[in-house]
Amino acid sequence: MTENYEFNEDFNEFINDTGIQIKPGGRETLSLGDIYVFPDLDILSPGRLTGAGPRGGRISSSALVDAAAEGGGALICGPVDSGKTSLLKVLARRFLDTGLFPVYADGKALRVPLPEETSEFLLGKYSRQYTSESYGLIKGEPAERRILLLDNADRIRTGSAELGSFLLGLRDHFGAVILTAVNPPEFTDLPEGLSVFGVPEGYAVCGIAELGHALREELISKWTERGEAGDEKASAQRKDRLRGAVDMVLGRNLVPSYPVFVLTILHMADSEGPAGPSASSYGQYYEYLITKSLKDTAGRESLPFFIRFLSELAYRMFSRSSRWISEENIETLVGEVSADFADPPEGPGTVITALLESETLAGRESGYEFRHGYAYHYFAALYFSRNLHKEHVKEEVKSLSGRLDEEECANIMLFLTHLSADPFLLEQIARNVEYAAASEEPYRREEEEPYLDELIRELEKLIDKDRKLREIRAEYVPEAETHSRQPIGFRTNGADIRVRRRKEAAVFVSSRRSLFIDALLRISSGALTGQPAGGPYLVPREFGENIYALWSSALRRRKREADRVRKAAEGREGRVLESGGTGEELSYTTALYGLYMRIYMNAVRQLSLLTEAGAPEYTNTIPDELMRICAGLFRKDEAPGIDTISRFLEENRERRFAGELIRECALHRSRLFGGEDGYSKEIGKLLDSGEGK
Known part of the structure; x- marks a missing residue:
């Protein structure tokens, strides 16, 4: 066909x-x-x-x-x-x-x-x-x-x-x-x-969802099938070694179990041999991919030239606000950089061919661009890191740190925190975190959780009474009722247009603010990763505390966005979301529960990566015990004890949502790491036995 x-x-x-x-x-x-x-x-x-x-x-x-x-x-x-x-x-x-x-x-x-x-x-x-x-x-x-x-x-x-x-x-x-x-x-x-x-x-x-242990095993099998051929015993040993490398990195909670990171770990483990991957941040994994490909194509001896050339190229693109460069200009840049090296590659053609073969650059419209966005962001950050002593570069970094709601700025800053531990850079990040945390309203459990507890009670009523959702539909929405589709467009009343535009502007500003805060949290994680305890530029404890405050305000902001959705949908709670006749129907009440739970699950996962990134003293900056427990569930070998969880549930019986969040995190842990030692099952037994109810 x-x-x-x-x-x-x-x-x-x-x-x-x-x-x-x-x-x-x-x-x-x-x-x-x-x-x-x-x-x-x-x-x-x-x-x-x-x-x-x-x-x-x-x-x-x-x-x-x-x-x-x-x-x-x-x-x-x-x-x-x-x-x-x-x-x-x-x-x-x-x-x-x-x-x-x-x-x-x-x-x-x-x-x-x-x-x-x-x-x-x-x-x-x-x-x-x-x-x-x-x-x-x-x-x-x-x-x-x-x-x-x-x-x-x-x-x-x-x-x-x-x-x-x-x-x-x-x-x-x-x-x-x-x-x-x-x-x-x-x-x-x-x-x-x-x-x-x-x-x-x-x-x-x-x-x-993140790849659980079963899907990771499938991915590892596909990877090994396409690797170097060998006898059956050698292939099995290689697969065991690769699996061990992946489990080690994910078990330490260094990066999430998404395919891009699992594949990078496999690539590193294949290339590094028994030493395996040792990277501990987003920036380090991407840096490895970039430099390994260049090294394999251009050779170790020529690597300094290519690194310098690409950083100059990325900065030139950044300065011109264009990701593309003409063939004439790239040849000129090759000549300028070659003048600083005693034994540069032979001519622009050799340089361009190597960059195309390494898949660092791609040809487009009689010119060139970085093949992958992350390579452009990395080399732009590399230029900034090597020139932070220059005043105009410092001013550009200041500008970048204030525009984290823009994807390009956020990604460059993410790599910059990996590449440099300059006190000036850390000061910019710390100031941003402190200011953002102070300007946002903090998350307050007593304000945010009551509705979620009530939402769960409503769901439990549906389940406890075994009322099928089709029956709910018949009760709340008569079959003859239809909902006409209203046209959407500009209203003719000028006052209505102005009101709508003000609302849209408020939502836009809120959305950009959320992007800024999310990017700042990712960058802060990179800053903590690069600052071990006792290091030359030790980040003060207050930085970790401010990061938690910023994280909690980000959670509140995301929940407020969901609250707006809930209010906009008032009156629809009894309606059913159609499923095309499959019989798998969900009510709006259930859909709202799913929306809120996903917000909290994503936030807790982010918190687990944030706190794991820092030195040990930074992992104890979570004052809320529920969040401390849930974040800890994503650590394979350092999870909270069953006794701790049991005590928390016993002391917080009225907090229905808290129990459900722990259940979801335990389920996620089980999918992520497998059902080893029955830890997640023990948590399930605690919840099912009536703890926290």
Whole structure:
């Protein structure tokens, strides 16, 4: 069916790109499909996905293939580096192989078209991703066979009304839509037709999960199958060694168990031999990928030249606000850098060839760009780290540290904290943390948890009475009741427009502030990682305390965003989220529980990585015992004792949400590390026996 439908060369290169520079056992670079393992999804709202229970469920993301073929849509949420873009790349290939026509769009670069221009705008995306012959055929195909893969949907810059109208209008152009986002899109007023998650009603809403031990084993098997050939015994020993390296790093809680980090650990373990990986921060893992690829291609002797050249190139791009450089300018830069080396590579052609072969640069439009964004950010940071003694560079770093809500600035600062322990840099970070923590309202349990306790009681009533959700639907929403879709657009009343614009501006400012705080927390983790106890630039204890204060305010901010969604959805609690006839229906009450629980789970996971990053004295800066217990559950060998958890539950029987959060963290731990020693089961027994109730 699909022999006449083909992606063009550029798009094939995009979907085959793993996004990182990896080679198992010295083999040629892999394509994404060679080693891809479909991650699990935590269901918040089922849509057409099966597998949901009374409080959601967990399924393989491969289920999206069949679900999309039946029509509908899905929103996949997950933090940075969780694998959302890779999932869309693999789905694009799967959909085309099954006779559907996917098209990819990135919300960060998306201009929302006017309604009358939408069809032409979307067809234009197809023309840039398919061969000309395929594009001509696709234009005549029905919309039901088209699928939109919209990445970074929460980064689309437009007003709430325009975004809502655009999302709702996609059903007229596609049979299915799959969106990804760090967090669900925000709206000042939730338009009719959108669910509490900011996407059209009927869409599945899921969170992308870290790879558990079973999926990691599958990934390790795929990696070893494509490594160096050897006898059966040697292959088994290599696999055991690689598994041990992965388990060691994840067990120390140094990085999350997302594919990008597992693959980097495998690559390091394969290359470093028995020593294995020793990196302990995001920056170190990415640095290894960059320098290893250059070293293998250009040679150890030429590495200083290439490092210097690339840092100068990245800074030049940064200064010009352009990721692209012409062939003429790159040749000029080669000559300038070569003048500082006694034995540089022979001519610009040799340099460019090596950078292309190492997959550091890629050719584009008679010029060049960094193939991967992280390489550009790394080398820009490297330039700053080597020139911090210059006043104009210090001023640029100050500017970067104040613009962490911008992705480029945040990523450069993340690498800079890894590359430099300069007191000036640490001072900028510490000031930002102190100021941000002081300017945000702290998280107060007595204000935030009562509603969550009540929400759980409502859910328990549904489960205890064994009332099926279809019966709830019959009770609360008569079959004859329909909800007309109201048009979304500009109101004619000028005062209404001004009010709406003020609301949108407030949401935009809040969203940018959240991005700033999230980036600052990631950067602070890098700063702590690089400052061991007794080191030359010891970070004061107050820094760790301020980080916790900032983390708690970030949790409060995320919960407040969910509170706005809840208020916008008032009156819908009894309604049921349709699931396309699968029978896996969830009420809005259950969906709200899933939304809040995911916010807390993501926050606790972030806290566990933050506190593990610092020296031992920084891990005791968590004053809230619940958060201390939950963060500790992600440490394989240093988890809180069963007696400690039992005492906490006994002393806090009225805190229903606290018990459920501990249960979820214990379940996550079990999936992450496996069911060794029955630790997670013991926690489950405590909760099921009535502790905390």
